[in-house]
Amino acid sequence: MDAPTPLSRVLAQRRRDGDAVVLPVLPDWLQGRTAFGGLIAVYGVVAMRDIAPSAWPLRALQTNFVAPVNAGEVRVTVELLRTGRHVRQVQARVWQGEQVAAVLLGVFGAGRPTQLPALDPRRPDVARQPDELPARPYVPGLAPAFTQHLDFRWAEGGWPMSGTDTWSSRIHLRLHEARDVDAELLSVLLADAPPTPAISRFNAPVAASSVSWSLELQPHALPDATSAASGWWRVDKDTHAGAEGYVSESTHLWSPDGRLAALGYQVVAVFG
Template identity: 50%
Template sequence: MSSELSTITPLSALLAARSVTSHRVSFKVSEDWQQGRTAFGGLLSALSAQAMRDVCGADWPMRALQTNFVGPVGLGAFHVDVALLRQGKNVRQVKATVVQADAQGVEQVCGILLGVFGTGRPSQIPPRRPVQPPVALNAEAATSLPYIPGLTPNFTQHLDFRLAEGAFPFTGGNDWLTRYHLRLKDSEGVDPELIAIILTDAGPTPALSQAKTFAPASSVSWALELRPVTNVDLAGLWRLDQDTIAYDEGYANDRAQLWTPDGQLAAFGYQVVAVYA
């Protein structure tokens, strides 16, 4: 078996191939971006964010993105229907609905997203910018996570994953946290905001490290908050800090923080993950 799929489609190519018709933006997902029977959730959220920008404007940074994963998005074409809910002087709120036709040609809702865009403005309150905490292993010493067909999701071929703290999934460890150095391999020409969305969702729930055998997991809902960052080295390694705050009855409640290669806080999120173990 080949260690990689024969066709690898960079994120920039997926974005370049999209089509925009009024309030609908259409994309086509290739097999290398799959996560089990659905497309990788971080990719779907990033593409939906791009659709919001296409329809409602890309002049303001995204401040928050809430995603409900309703159903799987299979191979081939899917559409993002965008609606502007409200725009004020500083804040724009946008809804995106991901749909894909089933075998009978009937469009099914696969995801519902709410995006909040906000322009910056002067404030009498001084900035408060978090400092990135230290991690056990630097990028050079961290253990790389390889792509293993049939075990690791297809989309991980697009990522350079290096474990700095915690344990890999299915190793029967005692950790409820993971710390990764990571980057998108094919990031050239991609907006850092979209990269941040993808990378914040890239790591599996730390709860899976407690499992001793393979067990699938699926995101149910995801609340992401983004911070505008500057001068991002697209070829550099970001850092993803994840913690499982609570786990019971097959559901993990996770928190994540994403830092740019030079230590700026780029995003933090909260996620409910269903674990089938």
């Protein structure tokens, strides 16, 4: 089996094509029959940064996953919708062949003077820390291919298909070989990496797929490059409602130094 390709090397293979960016989708970055959604979101942000560059940080990212993305290449087209004094909105569409596979809207915003006091949440404690927990081994054919790039440590909640009765999870995680990935892209990737807690309620393999995903980043809380690459992040997921094969859940992404790095909201289809 070929060695997995780190995210930094995948991104280095991108090429500009007019108002679009072409990127590879490698087999080791798949999630079942489609590409890992966090990778597609990262591709959208990278293309926005390449085509409509701005020094402003990413504040929000809305992503609709429209169609499966197979191994091969994708083309990300970018349109600058508007730039105001403090906010810029950019749309990206991910294409594979003639099919739109994802539509993303990025909101980039400059800091502005405010009289509001700072609200900077800190990570709640969990009983066990990463070094006290076993690593979840990657088993080809049983775990999604992209998970070989990550180290997951379950602090609370059940592993996928473990038959637990929980609707929540608390997971320590980090990306292998993350040295050349900036904190903004890393936070987008990690926020989508853990599975929905809903599939921990099953005793046999089931598939799940994100339908829509909204992520709100806290740029002031993102760590420096060294901490982002080597430290343990934590993703807390909570399922709030579900029926007819769909669940609605929220995500809190905590940086290695315990600050709230991003808030996410997601609709997930569960095929089981």
